Amino acid sequence: MNLDFIYKRRSVRKFKPEPVSDALLDEIMKAAMAAPSGRNHQPWEFIIVRDEKARHGIAKNHANAQMAKESPVVIAVLGKKDEKWHVHDCAAATENILLAAANLGLGAVWCGMDEERQRPIKELRDVPDGYWIFSLIPLGFAAETPPPRTNYKPEKVHWERF
Numbered sequence: 001m002n003l004d005f006i007y008k009r010r011s012v013r014k015f016k017p018e019p020v021s022d023a024l025l026d027e028i029m030k031a032a033m034a035a036p037s038g039r040n041h042q043p044w045e046f047i048i049v050r051d052e053k054a055r056h057g058i059a060k061n062h063a064n065a066q067m068a069k070e071s072p073v074v075i076a077v078l079g080k081k082d083e084k085w086h087v088h089d090c091a092a093a094t095e096n097i098l099l100a101a102a103n104l105g106l107g108a109v110w111c112g113m114d115e116e117r118q119r120p121i122k123e124l125r126d127v128p129d130g131y132w133i134f135s136l137i138p139l140g141f142a143a144e145t146p147p148p149r150t151n152y153k154p155e156k157v158h159w160e161r162f
């Protein structure tokens, strides 16, 4: 069984300046919305940010997302806060985006969002009340290629009982 499509997804933090086409981003959005979803409510929204000033604004407000200045695109994954499973659903959609990007020849990295980073970045991108920015994903053609791998550790796997 060939699962290389999973192992080749690595965090990419260095990007070429080449733009990413709408067609590729559409494919990535289709993959995002193929994710499983609690009760199938799909409480997600996505903002595709190309604007350079906005990307710099994101980086200014997220110390661990400095690559947003260089990546030609940042995808923000938003969850509807009053939906029970929005965090889980957004995590599944985020992983699908990363897998799709890796398999379309792009690089990307999942940047987590916490409470204190919400307000300035929400204001920057007109995110309405009731939504939470779950993740930010700087994305583009990779200027580094971390090797495929798994972090498999057999001792993490408990058969039948812990």
Ligand SMILES: Cc1cc2nc3c(=O)[nH]c(=O)nc-3n(C[C@H](O)[C@H](O)[C@H](O)COP(=O)(O)O)c2cc1C
Pocket (backbone or CB within 6 Å): 009, 010, 011, 012, 013, 064, 065, 109, 110, 111, 112, 113, 146
């Ligand atoms: C919830 C979460 C938050 C993360 N936040 C950041 C981040 O803010 N900045 C960053 O550079 N990487 C971030 N990462 C990427 C991890 O550092 C990375 O997945 C981990 O080191 C394993 O490397 P790999 O993705 O290449 O397998 C995050 C990953 C997850 C799942």
